[in-house]
Amino acid sequence: MDRRTFVSTLGSGAALGLAGCLSRDDGTEDGGAGETEDDGTLTVVTYSSMIDGTNPAGPWLKEAFEDEHPDAELEWIQLPDQGIAHYVQQANAGQGIDADVYLGLNVDDLVTVDDGLDGGDGGLFRELDFASVERADRVRDGLEMGDPHGRVLPYDTGYICLVYDESEVDEPETLETLTEPAYEDVLVTQNAQTSDPGQAFLLWTIDAFGEGGYLEYWRELGANGVRILDDWTDSYYGAYMEEERPMVVSYSTDQVFASAEGHDLTRHQVAFPDDQGYANPEGMAIFEDATNVALAYDFFDFVLSSAAQAEIAQRNVQFPAVEPEYADLDEAFDRYAHVPPEPVTVGYDDLRENLDGWVDDWAREFASR
Structure with missing residues (x-):
């Protein structure tokens, strides 16, 4: 995926701090989503600029999440060159997927999954129990990806x-x-x-x-x-x-x-x-083969915390997925980040029926310019 990583002066990790448990916005300690098990390894697939480059968000997320969940370990896996198609091919071949979470899905990826998966759509990722993510109701209106199977939760948008x-x-x-x-x-x-x-x-x-x-x-x-x-x-x-x-x-x-x-x-x-x-929101999903589903829901809740939303936004130079009161952004970010008066997007249903044809027709004439 094409992503720009943020380069140093607006990163807010030092200001927010990592010592001890992160604080909830009401002053109490951040906990997981319900009574879940916090131990074990959570394996998260994501695009390269989330974990590599100058001041990426991934290392901060790992340190802060493990600080909040001392018995857990977050392990990053870089998305293969084939992108989401790699995991569709694995699923079609009957191979187990050795990962719990995919961080970085967009609606086009969901269409790729449902167009390419043998045996019909709605697979590869679990239908989410949104009640298990305490902060899910913080997500701003307008970021819904239209997935009829409820597999994805937004965490940022550009x-x-x-x-x-x-x-x-x-x-x-x-x-x-x-x-x-x-x-x-x-x-x-x-x-x-x-x-x-x-x-x-x-x-x-x-x-x-x-x-x-x-x-x-x-x-x-x-x-x-x-x-x-x-x-x-x-x-x-x-x-x-x-x-x-x-x-x-x-x-x-x-x-x-x-x-x-x-x-x-x-x-x-x-x-x-x-x-x-x-508008191009990005989301997170849990693989059907996930071995630590409870910890995955804890991670989702953590990603929607105020501290994590601010870090992801400023390091990835994207907008938070949550309402403004839940993301304490640097003054410079507020000043220089612009939102279009009328965001537009093409929804899941239209993409599901047409995306490959649209892109193929375009590519025949223009991809080599």
């Missing part, structure tokens, strides 16, 4: 938008504006086959122009010189940060990162064409 250099190009008022001559050879985006933000941008255009109009829109983008690179890293740190292009598909938290790194914010302006941005 908004895909446009980031641009205002000294070189004006803010685009609409997506249609990007096809005008003033925006020729301006935009760089990502391959919808290989990149989360690239696929999100594609789905945003499908939402805007419809199944019958999105390919024609992309043809107009192509005629206007859009550049498509494999992933977010190549497009952002390459073509955009090297000033080969003055506009990139990226995240609406871009200024949080840019201000912390001391970059000139002139080149890090956030645009929401049509007052929109594409």
